[in-house]
Amino acid sequence: MSDMTLDEALYTTRAMRRVRPDPIPDDVQARILDAAIRAPSGGNTQGWRFLLVDDPGVRGRLAPIYRDCIDMLWKTIYADRISAMEADPDAPDSIEMAKVQRSANWMAKNFEVYPLLLFAFAQGDPTGGSIFPAVWSAMLAARAEGIGSTITSVLMFRLEEVLKILEVPPDEGWVFACCVPMGYPTGRWGVARRRPAHEVAFRNRWGDPLGFEVPGPLWKG
Numbered sequence: 001m002s003d004m005t006l007d008e009a010l011y012t013t014r015a016m017r018r019v020r021p022d023p024i025p026d027d028v029q030a031r032i033l034d035a036a037i038r039a040p041s042g043g044n045t046q047g048w049r050f051l052l053v054d055d056p057g058v059r060g061r062l063a064p065i066y067r068d069c070i071d072m073l074w075k076t077i078y079a080d081r082i083s084a085m086e087a088d089p090d091a092p093d094s095i096e097m098a099k100v101q102r103s104a105n106w107m108a109k110n111f112e113v114y115p116l117l118l119f120a121f122a123q124g125d126p127t128g129g130s131i132f133p134a135v136w137s138a139m140l141a142a143r144a145e146g147i148g149s150t151i152t153s154v155l156m157f158r159l160e161e162v163l164k165i166l167e168v169p170p171d172e173g174w175v176f177a178c179c180v181p182m183g184y185p186t187g188r189w190g191v192a193r194r195r196p197a198h199e200v201a202f203r204n205r206w207g208d209p210l211g212f213e214v215p216g217p218l219w220k221g
């Protein structure tokens with residue numbers, strides 16, 4: 001097991017897309033999954049299934065679909081943000097959007113490189129609230145092992161084909177939650193940049209100030 005502090009894992013687990021093709025050993029995969037299934041679920045129903053994909057043949061069939069889905073994402077859900085970025089490339093939001101797009105495009109272009117894909121499926125989970133705690137625990141456990149990961153949902157654009165490739169039974173109510181590509185990073189870990197807590201949290205009544213401010217990350221490494 002890792003001796004990384006919880007604070008370090010919490011502060012530095014982020015979308016880590018640039019990875020090497022080196023395989024993730026089975027004992028490491030076991031620790032990731034065993035941590036994931038400790039997560040909570042409504043009524044402890046544990047309505048989850050995880051599908052680990054390391055077969056290059058299966059990854060190779062998914063890769064062109066992933067690339068097509070990312071193209072669709074930019075043209076649909078992100079179209080307005082991309083137009084705003086192109087109109088004013090020096091605005092802080094544009095700089096952030098450009099970074100996310102470059103990184104996400106790297107993943108799409110290099111999808112075959114990821115040695116392991118973790119697919120998460122939920123059953124009887126109408127809000128999705130009973131699957132993402134487990135997914136995030138898997139990502140924290142992976143981080144503690146020095147493995148980078150990213151939640152991706154974009155395969156939903158061509159989900160039918162993806163489910164066929166993965167041979168997910170169509171009649172058991174399993175709903176695709178996300179795919180988490182994993183691998184050993186080529187770069188370094190850093191603290192995720194976010195809007196500070198006092199700008200996104202209130203106290204007692206909507207809009208009332210929190211009563212304290214957190215100007216920068218409280219964990220500095």
Ligand SMILES: Cc1cc2nc3c(=O)[nH]c(=O)nc-3n(C[C@H](O)[C@H](O)[C@H](O)COP(=O)(O)O)c2cc1C
Nearest residue numbers: 013014015016100104107150151152153154192193
């Ligand atoms: C529900 C969800 C869906 C996401 N889908 C994708 C995706 O399809 N492709 C991708 O490259 N990143 C995806 N991401 C990753 C986000 O882009 C990333 O978490 C965000 O930009 C913050 O990155 P950072 O932690 O490195 O700052 C997704 C994240 C979440 C939470």
